[in-house]
Amino acid sequence: MDTDKTARLSFRFTVEPYTEDATGCLSWSTLGNQLLRSAGHHASANGFGYDQLISHNLVWVLSRLVVVMDERPRTGQSYTITTWVKSCFRQFTERLFEVADANGRPMGHAYSIWAAIDYTTRQPIDLAELPDGGFGEILLPSPEFPIAGASRLRLRNAVQQGERRMGFSDLDINGHVNSMRYLELCLDLFDADYYRSNPLHRIELHFANETYCGDLLSVWHEPAADRQHLIEIKKDGAVVVRALLDSTSDNTPAP
Amino acid sequence: MDTDKTARLSFRFTVEPYTEDATGCLSWSTLGNQLLRSAGHHASANGFGYDQLISHNLVWVLSRLVVVMDERPRTGQSYTITTWVKSCFRQFTERLFEVADANGRPMGHAYSIWAAIDYTTRQPIDLAELPDGGFGEILLPSPEFPIAGASRLRLRNAVQQGERRMGFSDLDINGHVNSMRYLELCLDLFDADYYRSNPLHRIELHFANETYCGDLLSVWHEPAADRQHLIEIKKDGAVVVRALLDSTSDNTPAP
Numbered sequence: 001m002d003t004d005k006t007a008r009l010s011f012r013f014t015v016e017p018y019t020e021d022a023t024g025c026l027s028w029s030t031l032g033n034q035l036l037r038s039a040g041h042h043a044s045a046n047g048f049g050y051d052q053l054i055s056h057n058l059v060w061v062l063s064r065l066v067v068v069m070d071e072r073p074r075t076g077q078s079y080t081i082t083t084w085v086k087s088c089f090r091q092f093t094e095r096l097f098e099v100a101d102a103n104g105r106p107m108g109h110a111y112s113i114w115a116a117i118d119y120t121t122r123q124p125i126d127l128a129e130l131p132d133g134g135f136g137e138i139l140l141p142s143p144e145f146p147i148a149g150a151s152r153l154r155l156r157n158a159v160q161q162g163e164r165r166m167g168f169s170d171l172d173i174n175g176h177v178n179s180m181r182y183l184e185l186c187l188d189l190f191d192a193d194y195y196r197s198n199p200l201h202r203i204e205l206h207f208a209n210e211t212y213c214g215d216l217l218s219v220w221h222e223p224a225a226d227r228q229h230l231i232e233i234k235k236d237g238a239v240v241v242r243a244l245l246d247s248t249s250d251n252t253p254a255p
Numbered sequence: 256m257d258t259d260k261t262a263r264l265s266f267r268f269t270v271e272p273y274t275e276d277a278t279g280c281l282s283w284s285t286l287g288n289q290l291l292r293s294a295g296h297h298a299s300a301n302g303f304g305y306d307q308l309i310s311h312n313l314v315w316v317l318s319r320l321v322v323v324m325d326e327r328p329r330t331g332q333s334y335t336i337t338t339w340v341k342s343c344f345r346q347f348t349e350r351l352f353e354v355a356d357a358n359g360r361p362m363g364h365a366y367s368i369w370a371a372i373d374y375t376t377r378q379p380i381d382l383a384e385l386p387d388g389g390f391g392e393i394l395l396p397s398p399e400f401p402i403a404g405a406s407r408l409r410l411r412n413a414v415q416q417g418e419r420r421m422g423f424s425d426l427d428i429n430g431h432v433n434s435m436r437y438l439e440l441c442l443d444l445f446d447a448d449y450y451r452s453n454p455l456h457r458i459e460l461h462f463a464n465e466t467y468c469g470d471l472l473s474v475w476h477e478p479a480a481d482r483q484h485l486i487e488i489k490k491d492g493a494v495v496v497r498a499l500l501d502s503t504s505d506n507t508p509a510p
Contacts, residue, residue: 017295017305018288018433022426022468029424033273040272050272075428164419167443168450169284171277173330175447178273188422191468192430195423213277213446 007138022192025072029180064150069108091124158220198247262393277447280327284435319405324363346379413475453502461497
């Protein structure tokens with residue numbers, strides 16, 4: 001179907017030197033940025049990219065990102081990110097991703113929730129009011145999608161583990177701290193030996209607030225179940241990001 | 256000439272979303288990693304890549320990197336990195352780079368010095384002893400190369416500006432802190448407004464030591480001439496990296 005061709009778009013990547021982490025696999029933050037990049041290209045191809053939205057004084061905001069990888073590609077390996085939109089409901093849209101190896105075999109999946117906000121008021125808009133009818137024409141319900149969406153992350157007894165002041169090199173083109181820097185702050189709670197012994201399988205990132213150059217962020221950690229870690233990044237006591245790092249190999253959301 | 260085709264290799268890139276910095280240009284650290292990646296691919300094509308050297312228990316080590324950009328590409332722009340080897344002299348080889356826009360017009364240049372060390376003893380080898388005759392066949396003397404090589408960076412009255420503990424996400428595939436993380440530590444001395452008002456033109460990085468996960472690095476700063484900054488990154492009092500950030504538009508090395 002023609003609709004499906006635009007509805008579902010694929011982008012090919014290769015793991016280049018200096019994009020791996022110390023376990024030898026494509027780093028989670030590089031993968032995360034490539035998921036966001038694929039989302040951007042897909043939105044543009046359908047009339048709702050950054051340039052198109054900003055002309056209506058709107059911008060996309062990422063609210064949730066869940067990535068589950070059964071295997072991450074290694075240096076020189078090619079892989080494909082395919083993305084499509086599952087649903088639009090009032091202020092939120094669900095976007096899905098599949099990561100597949102060069103033979104088309106799935107290596108992992110990702111789930112995300114986005115809002116579109118008014119650039120001036122910072123208030124989310126009703127997505128039914130997106131110009132030209134929005135994503136309505138290209139939704140793919142995807143009942144068979146193999147990973148769970150975002151879970152509820154509740155921290156009760158988190159302990160502060162460290163803090164870091166954000167600098168120029170943490171910023172994206174908009175002057176906000178890059179979403180994947182928060183993931184790196186979470187990953188840095190553990191060392192390479194931990195990740196080699198407990199390969200990370202599922203990550204969740206729940207974004208609550210933007211931060212900027214000069215902001216001092218604190219990182220709070222609470223072990224959840226076995227090899228599951230809940231994390232909060234805070235600024236002036238307020239939560240900026242909640243996260244889950246999960247090295248268990250089943251796909252059950254955290255409690 | 257056939258020799259020249261291998262001697263000089265070009266790699267094409269496009270500035271993708273999430274690889275820019277807050278000034279809207281390709282970030283210096285992404286560019287730096289792409290220079291190193293191009294060096295690696297060129298070395299491999301000539302028989303001296305990572306895989307080929309490690310089979311002789313040797314690895315390349317970057318000693319100096321100088322990058323001078325008259326203009327950095329912006330989102331969506333394509334550019335080409337061309338690299339070749341200028342000289343081999345005892346323990347060091349000089350590798351040059353040109354960065355050109357989609358029309359072939361130069362946007363900047365880079366100069367680097369590398370050594371090959373024995374993986375076990377960490378001692379540099381005489382490059383004339385590289386297997387199969389080394390780079391001798393493909394040297395391009397390049398007398399017209401438009402930028403100066405590495406200068407002598409001497410700090411006399413540096414003041415400590417901050418410190419940061421290296422974590423998992425700072426590491427490369429070998430478990431060393433990624434060379435470009437040091438550059439980011441230097442860049443973070445200033446904010447986006449500084450770089451917007453004083454576009455960075457030339458950077459120099461002089462690498463003295465490796466660092467690892469858990470190492471606490473301190474960053475020392477000394478203003479040199481107008482809009483030139485000397486920086487030292489230290490671990491336990493010993494210099495790890497010396498750097499120059501230069502926003503003047505002429506091409507004179509720092510004093």
